[in-house]
Amino acid sequence: MAEKTDQNVAKVDRPLTTAKLNWVYWFMNEWVHLNMNVYWREIIIQGADVVPNDTGAILVPNHWNMALDVGSMMMACPRKVHFWTKNEMFKGPPIVGKFMRAMGCVPVDRTGNKANNNALFTATIETLEKGGVMIVFIEGTSIHQPYLLEPKQGAAWAALQTASKSVDSTKLAPIIPVGITYTPDKMTWRNRVVIRYGQPIHLAPYLKEFEAEQKEAVRRLTADTRAGLEKLVIQAPNWDTFEWVSKVRPIITGYKDAWKDLEVFNGIVKALQRKDDVTSQTARRVADEYFADLKRAALKDEDIELYAFKGARLDLVALFLRLITQAAILLLAVIFWLPGFVMHAPIRVAVTQIAKREKSGESKAQISVFSSQIIVPFTYTCWFYTLRFLFDTNSWGATATYWIFLISLGVFYLRVEDFRRVKWETVTQLVRLLVSVSRGAEGLRGFVEQRGSVREVMKRAIKGAEGDSMPVFSTAGTPGSPNSPGGAGARKE
Secondary structure, rough: OOOEEEOOOOOOOOOOOOHHHHHHHHHHHHHHHHHHHHHEEEEEEEOOHOOOOOEEEEEOOOOOOHHHHHHHHHOOOOOOOEEEEEEEHHOHHHHHHHHHHHOEEEEEOOOOOHHHHHHHHHHHHHHOOOOOOEEEEOOOOOOOOOOOOOOOHHHHHHHHHHHHHOOOHHHHOEEEEEEEEEEEEOOOOEEEEEEEEEEEEEOOHHHHHHHHHHHHHHHHHHHHHHHHHOOOOOOOOOHHHHHHHHHHHHHHOOOOHHHHHHHHHHHHHHHHOOOOHHHHHHHHHHHHHHHHHHOOOOOOOOHHHHHHHHHOOOHHHHHHHHHHHHHHHHHHHHHHHHHHHHHHHHHHHHHHHHHHHOOOOOHHHHHHHEEEHHHHHHHHHHHHHHHHHHHEEEEEEHHHHHHHHHHHHHHHHHHHHHHHHHHHHHHHHHHHHHHHHOHHHHHHHHHHHHHHHHHHHHHHHHOOOOOOOOOOOHHHOOOOOOOOOOOOOOOOO
């Protein structure tokens, strides 16, 4: 299962839209937790203690994926949550609408129907007044691009309308920005998700202006909300730039802590936008030359980082002995990993083939999660009947034993798969270094110096861009834009 870091323990409250069907929310919440723990290797939640226990709140996350973002927020919020949800999700048999409302969802009419939107704000205000937590994806839609869309004003309108009607100014529902980051990406099984809570934006300073000029107060609150959200997410004009900056960032932060960083990543992006700045352009050129030299030498930057720290102890003999040790550990891990792999191979093949049919990166991850809801139970059931056939026993005790064995093997497989991946990366890294050292350590020492030069010039470029605000990326950063260091084009799915 995924490792989870949660910094807050708060009281549990009921979804306020349909308390009679609270068991639906409870069941689905547990199901979501299970799926998120299987999909992600690690779930990091930072700053959740800012969510108030005694008042309502509006959480405004970024929206990189329709399904995964919802699951991530259900896991990350210490209280039960309600969602603004596009009204298309409520269409179909009556049970669909009942289910969506039982899950705390409030329909949003994106066609601009005034009556429907009045109902939306009425339900939102009622929920906040009762102390509920509402989640509003401020961009209005999910997007498979590495930047924030221009925010919608709905969250600010709902917050200020609720606050203006409150009789207790000490219990106004704040707006809380939440940044969701998938590292390195959302499409790959057993990656990491980081959910960062920002500082609450309290509404008292906006109320007086809201009484006099509503639109201006809403505009200012929306702008402040976006500014708070920008501090919690990484942004780039397109995927080429995103991937390039992701390669450069560890040179400054180190690989161990790279996933924790936001400031350096966004600093590099801002530096790259300074087209006329000599330092920024020099940093780009020096980094490109460094990575090109590494590619020719069949090395990776993480190899150079390891050699920089332990180069004096990494002679041929030491590398060979370390390689033998790590290879033996990997072999042992593979032996324990193999039964679980064989058991889950049909699942992985089927889910991969289904996801491949999706051209949109937005859909790949959620299709993988949704399709596994059918494929996993079906595969486990097939294995259960296989065990019954092989051992020719149908007693209740045998049935319980088979299911306990299968579930335990599934949980163990997740753990050993993560360990196997780490050891595989370690062994391949040692092989690359062993080959390079056998050719002479001078080349590696040259790469260490070159890496240091990249770090220093990139730090100067970041420092020079410190006063710059993060650009608003839109059509200029969509696929096909020439704004990236690697050239035009979108991420290849």
